[in-house]
Amino acid sequence: MSKISVKQDDSLSIKIIHQMQVGDTRHLGLYFFFPKEMGISTQSINEEEYYHSGITGRRSYHSPGIHLPLVQSRFISQKKRTIEEFRLYLNLFAYQFAVAIETDCKELRQIEVASEFYGALNELSDQVFQLLKRFRRNEPSDPKWKSYFENADNYLSWFCEQQLLKLLAYSPRDSEFTESSDAIVQFCRKEKEYRELRRYNSPQTIKDPNRIANKMLLLRRLIQRGVVLKEETKPLxxxxxxxxxxxxxxxxxxxxxxxxxxxxxxxxxxxxxxxxxxxxxxxxxxxxxxxxxxxxxxxxxRGRPRWSRMLSDTTSKSLIAKQLVWLDFIRKSDLPVPITEILKQRNHQNKVDSDILHYGVYTKVNHKDFLAGYSTIQEQINFSLTPFARYLERGKAKIYTESEGKISNASVERRYQINLIAVSRKNKQEMCYARYKITMNRSSIIEISESELPSQFTHINENKE
Missing domain, CATH: 1.10.287 (Helix Hairpins)
Structure with missing residues (x-):
């Protein structure tokens, strides 16, 4: 498992994911290099406003089951547990299930070849069917316990249906795979009928997209209870x-x-x-x-942390971890020497003047009070690039070509390249580094690619957790 992963989240946002174990201390530094031509600086972006509006995060208990085939059922018999423990382990399973299908669907949407897409889609739908069947096999009979089960079952049924329909809406068009599409549609219809038969939602709620969406958002928050850590952030x-x-x-x-x-x-x-x-x-x-x-x-x-964050277990109220957060535009002279050395390895055409935004987080995880069966927490940090995109220019140039005496032209979009250098240090180990190139235009991120590091630096993904 890599220490840090950098991926595209939505059209104009990226997510950074890393895990920390019991007793760890972790310093994570992210250096964004915006070319001067983008016009991004302290005059155009206020760091504090961007922190509250453009940076979101989620810290939760973590287990290796990120994808559906790896989801491990922690949903155990209610006969062996109290009602609070039953609810907690029910939430753990439901939350992990939801995150798993969301992760797999996002990856599946990146596949453009029809044969590969529908093959993976069939496999995914089969996994969803089996996991829902396994989940419903453990339905309790006690009314006090049953309400918690029904909330989770209602949400998972609706969420799976929505994710599969979204995949079909953006799927590659190919008449050879009509049968696969029909099978997914039939599965979604059965889930809809299942919820209606169980009377999970009122007719008024079903007919109104706003009401059903808000209700499912509430159910999502309910199943996150006990899994996602409570955050208390204070300015320093x-x-x-x-x-x-x-x-x-x-x-x-x-x-x-x-x-x-x-x-x-x-x-x-x-x-x-x-x-x-x-x-x-x-x-x-x-x-x-x-x-x-x-x-x-x-x-x-300059150089001081700007916020402190306390992470606590929502059930036991125990303090799980403490964090210090930095966010500042910094000068080139303030860059650590290793970062400067890594930047020197860029191609000559990429060596342009940049404005540098530094985000840092120092985490100290407690040695005790973790939820039973868990020894790792995962932090996901989302950075929205929308506040930066509004300053970018639209493409105005045209490229002209000649073919058989006919001249044609094509509009050219204006693209920008942001360099991102990630620095990580776990406990007292040596510093590890990674460099990424984020190519974007005014409306979306085009590509996120990883660049090679100079041989003297340790890569973030070389050391295993």
Whole structure:
């Protein structure tokens, strides 16, 4: 299992996934290099706003079953457990099932060859059918326990149907595989009939897409209880920021007071000229006060973490891990030496001036209080590139070709390449690195590819967990 994986999530977002075990300390650093021509800097993007709107994450208990064939059933007999334990293990199975089918469907949508796509789709639908059958075989009879089962069953049935229909909606068109498509449609119809027969949802809810979507979102949150860790994020340096504001105001007032005293010495008495001079002085104070405060705050904050995050078990309320988070635009001179060495390996045409955004997270995982049967937590961090894409230019150029005396042209889209260097250090081991190239245009990510590292650096995926 690799330490870190970087993948495309949606059309304009990427996700970083890594795992941490009991007692681990992990420092993860991500350096985004935006070409100057993209126009992305502190003047166009506010780091704090981007952190709250463009970066999302999920921290949860993790087991190796990421794909459907590997899903391990932790759904055990209610006779051996209390109702709280039953609900917890039910949620673990349902959540892992949902994540597994979501992961497999996203990978399946990348297949463009019809024969490969429908072969994988048939295999996927068979796995879904078997897992749902296995899950429903353990339905409890006690009404107190049954309500939890029905919530999970309702959601899994609906979610599997939606994922399979979405695959068909974007599937390669080929008449040879009509039979496969029909089989998937029949499966989805049976799941719909199953939910209607069980009366999981009211007729009004079924007919209204908004109501059914919101209800399923609520059910998803219910099955996440006990699996996804509770997060409590606090900003750091609040008192220091207030002190910086006070110091900046004091410095500005010192200069303003000096100018006022000097102006009173030049203009004797209260004259129109003195009043105008004072108005100009106070005007300049308002202009430069914010700039001085921001410059001073950036200098003091440089290199310091900006947020702290506590991760706790939603059931036991025990603290599972602590995190410190950094997010700043940094100068090229502030880059660690190894990062600079890796950048030197780029092709000459790629060596362009860049604005550098650094995201860092330091995690310390506790040695105890983990959920029974689990020793690993997984962190998934999603970065939306939409706030950056709005500053990009649309393609305006055309390429002309000649064939048999006829001249034709084709529009050319404007593409940009973002370099991403990931740095990871587990416990007291040596630093590991990886470099990725993210090619994008104004509307979507075109490709994410990994580049080779200089031989003296250890690759992130070389060491096993």
């Amino acid at each position: 340096g609040v008192g220091l920021k207030k002190m910086t504001t006070g110091v900046a105001t004091a410095l500005v007032m010192l200069v303003v007071s000096s100018l006022i005293i000097k102006a009173q010495g030049v203009f004797s008495g209260l004259t129109t000229t003195l009043v105008l001079s004072l108005a100009v002085i106070y005007g300049f104070r308002e202009i430069f006060k914010e700039d001085i405060r921001n410059a001073l705050w950036r200098a003091i904050r």
